[in-house]
Amino acid sequence: MGILQKNNVKLKKLKTLGPQAANLVTELHERGKPLFSHADVVEIAGLKPKSARNFVASLVQRGVVTRLKPGLFILVPFELGREREYLGSPYVVARELVGSADYYISHASAMELHQMVTQPQFKVYTTTTRSIRTCFVLGTEFCFARYKPEHMFGVVDQWVTKSEKVQVSDLERTIIDGLKHSEYCGGFTEVAKGFWMRRDDLDIGRLVGYALRLDIGAVIRRLGFLLETFAVGSPQARTRNKRDGL
Numbered sequence: 001m002g003i004l005q006k007n008n009v010k011l012k013k014l015k016t017l018g019p020q021a022a023n024l025v026t027e028l029h030e031r032g033k034p035l036f037s038h039a040d041v042v043e044i045a046g047l048k049p050k051s052a053r054n055f056v057a058s059l060v061q062r063g064v065v066t067r068l069k070p071g072l073f074i075l076v077p078f079e080l081g082r083e084r085e086y087l088g089s090p091y092v093v094a095r096e097l098v099g100s101a102d103y104y105i106s107h108a109s110a111m112e113l114h115q116m117v118t119q120p121q122f123k124v125y126t127t128t129t130r131s132i133r134t135c136f137v138l139g140t141e142f143c144f145a146r147y148k149p150e151h152m153f154g155v156v157d158q159w160v161t162k163s164e165k166v167q168v169s170d171l172e173r174t175i176i177d178g179l180k181h182s183e184y185c186g187g188f189t190e191v192a193k194g195f196w197m198r199r200d201d202l203d204i205g206r207l208v209g210y211a212l213r214l215d216i217g218a219v220i221r222r223l224g225f226l227l228e229t230f231a232v233g234s235p236q237a238r239t240r241n242k243r244d245g246l
Contacts (some may be wrong), residue, residue, distance in 0.1 A: 032163040087138045091160045094118045094126045103128040104155040105168040106177050107184035108134030172207040179222040199232050
């Protein structure tokens with residue numbers, strides 16, 4: 001669908017929404033905020049909280065927005081029509097599920113973002129300082145690992161849509177997390193495959209430094225095994241990892 005055609009679809013949809021809904025949708029798009037809450041509706045539409053809840057409920061019924069969880073909603077793209085179960089980017093949803101706590105997309109999900117997997121992933125993994133139970137949103141499973149604040153390092157921003165970015169473990173931290181919790185990555189074999197696929201892009205010094213900073217013996221030993229098995233990195237880096245892991 002071309003840009004002109006998309007704009008025509010957008011204009012037609014806005015005309016059918018009514019002035020109040022059209023104003024809300026337009027303002028949310030202009031703010032680059034496809035995910036929104038009741039508080040956003042109160043602010044933009046100037047409604048009281050109860051009226052805002054009723055207003056959003058009507059938009060959900062009309063398929064203009066999708067309810068992701070109590071109090072959290074997402075705009076349905078105009079080109080999809082009236083779709084009542086639109087999830088959007090699962091990584092953005094994971095970010096919103098965490099709330100204000102520190103987080104990053106991790107494990108198998110980070111491996112997917114870093115092109116370290118050969119199979120599609122059906123669970124979304126997020127590491128955070130909060131304790132959050134596994135939950136399902138529109139059929140997608142969201143899993144959470146809790147780490148101490150001092151272990152929240154090796155994180156970068158990554159765009160996952162044209163207007164939304166999330167925090168994700170960098171390439172080296174993704175390997176380290178996989179060595180710590182390989183069960184969140186499909187097993188150690190999958191971590192090793194991902195390591196091999198991106199071996200030329202890894203900063204081995206950073207990788208070893210992350211392992212030592214985390215200071216978990218099993219992680220250090222597993223990393224040493226990968227470095228030795230694939231003969232990746234300088235002999236000095238492999239020796240450093242082996243020496244400090246003893």
